[in-house]
Amino acid sequence: MNYRSIEVTPLTPHIGAEISGVDLTRPLSAGQVADLKQALADHLAIFFRDQHLDFESHKILANHFGGIHIAPSTAPWRVPGHPEITTIHADKDSTFVAGEDWHSDMSCDPEPPLGSILYLHTVPEPGGDTVFSSMYAAYDGLSGRMKTYLEGLSGTHDAVVGFGGITPDGMKLPRSSHPVIRTHPVTGRKALYVNKGFTVRIEGIPKDESAGLLAFLFQHVGRPEYQCRFHWRPHSIAFWDNRSCQHSAIWDYFPHTRSGYRVQILGDKPY
Ligand code: SIN
Numbered sequence: 704m705n706y707r708s709i710e711v712t713p714l715t716p717h718i719g720a721e722i723s724g725v726d727l728t729r730p731l732s733a734g735q736v737a738d739l740k741q742a743l744a745d746h747l748a749i750f751f752r753d754q755h756l757d758f759e760s761h762k763i764l765a766n767h768f769g770g771i772h773i774a775p776s777t778a779p780w781r782v783p784g785h786p787e788i789t790t791i792h793a794d795k796d797s798t799f800v801a802g803e804d805w806h807s808d809m810s811c812d813p814e815p816p817l818g819s820i821l822y823l824h825t826v827p828e829p830g831g832d833t834v835f836s837s838m839y840a841a842y843d844g845l846s847g848r849m850k851t852y853l854e855g856l857s858g859t860h861d862a863v864v865g866f867g868g869i870t871p872d873g874m875k876l877p878r879s880s881h882p883v884i885r886t887h888p889v890t891g892r893k894a895l896y897v898n899k900g901f902t903v904r905i906e907g908i909p910k911d912e913s914a915g916l917l918a919f920l921f922q923h924v925g926r927p928e929y930q931c932r933f934h935w936r937p938h939s940i941a942f943w944d945n946r947s948c949q950h951s952a953i954w955d956y957f958p959h960t961r962s963g964y965r966v967q968i969l970g971d972k973p974y
Contacts, residue, residue, distance in 0.1 A: 704745050706738045713746060718837040718948060719931030720746035727751060727940065728760045736767045739942075743768075743818065744889050748835040748931065748943040748950070755938050756822045758785050758964070765820050765966040772816035772967040774809045776866040776876055782964065789965045791821060795958035799869060802952040805836065805924050806900025807945045808967060811862035811877045817970035820942045823963030826935040830956030833933050833941060836949050838894035840929040842884060845895070853895075856883045856908070858917075860901040880906060885973040887946050894947050895920065896973060924949055935961075946970065 704711070710724045722742060725735055742749050756764070762785075765771055771787040780801075782788040793800040802808075809815045821833075842850070862876035870876065883905060885896040897905070899921045905913040933941055943950055 704741060706742065708732070708735045709738045709742065711742050711746070714931040714933075717840040717929055717931075718747045718835055719750070719933065721750045721752070723752070725751070727754045727764050728756055730763070731767055740768065743942065743944050747837055747839075747948040748933070748941060750933050751940040751942070752936060753938055754822070754940050756940065756964075758782065758788055761820065761822060761964060761966050762787055765968050768968045769817055770969040772809070772812075772969045774812060774816070774967060776809070776811070776862045776870060776874070778874070779870060787966055789967075791823070791965050792960075792962045793954065793957075794960040794962070797957070800952055800954045802900070802950065803954055804865075804899045805921065805949045805951045806865065806898045807838075807896065807949050809862075810860040810881065810896070810898060810901045810945070811865075811879055813877070813879045814972050815881075815970050816945055816967035818942060818944045819965055819967045820940060821963060821965040822938075822940050823935050823961065824938055825960055825962040826937055826939075827956035827959035827961055830953070830959065831935055831961045832953050833935070834951050834953065835931050835933065835943060836924050836926075836929045838896065838924070838947055838949060839892050841895040841924050841926070842893050844923065844926065844929065850884070853883045857881060857906045858883050858897045858902045859904040859906060861903045862901065864903060865900045881973045885946065888971065890947070892947070895924065897921070898924070898949050946973070
């Protein structure tokens with residue numbers, strides 16, 4: 704793919720690219736936004752170095768790609784005065800970290816976020832990488848028989864898996880039904896859309912069959928050949944497309960500190 708305003712260095716054949724030649728703290732031109740959208744469509748997760756984002760520039764950046772998704776379940780971690788921004792932080796006192804299991808962000812919401820932009824200013828060295836897995840590759844890697852079986856099925860996605868027990872008692876947690884195989888609205892490609900972080904059930908089949916099938920699909924998503932691994936440095940950004948990939952944050956750095964902010968971009972109902 705040709706890009707006019709940015710340099711794009713793929714990390715693997717299926718997923719991930721490092722982007723250079725753009726300053727995300729400054730207003731972007733229409734050409735730069737178009738190139739970044741293309742890079743996201745082509746590589747599913749794109750990475751940037753040495754970007755000193757403040758809250759305003761983080762929001763302006765996200766708004767180039769759509770409005771900002773404010774997920775009800777992330778309320779306890781919102782930055783005061785900036786409800787669009789969620790703190791992502793772990794240190795010596797942490798008992799859990801956000802996003803440790805494979806997941807697609809907030810797939811429990813009726814209209815899950817299109818993508819997420821995570822900026823980390825403080826990172827452990829070494830450790831704290833994020834892994835990303837292509838759900839196009841996961842879909843393509845299924846047998847024809849399995850693809851036919853899954854086509855037309857829906858999964859139940861429930862926030863209680865990821866947020867139960869860490870959100871205030873009585874907080875209403877969203878639950879939604881989405882197709883197991885979704886079509887990406889930009890690329891038209893098919894992607895597997897069940898994830899360990901939120902999917903609790905495949906609907907319309909016996910409970911045991913659903914459990915066995917989900918166990919297989921969750922393991923399938925984690926195959927190394929579908930993945931890339933991003934090693935953070937201070938002031939790096941990862942921008943991923945929740946419609947075509949899953950990710951998992953590796954917590955191998957306790958008791959060290961890893962810290963930053965995430966903004967999510969409005970998406971639409973999966974089909
Ligand atoms: C997340 O799941 O959004 C957090 C990812 C990370 O901390 O690397």
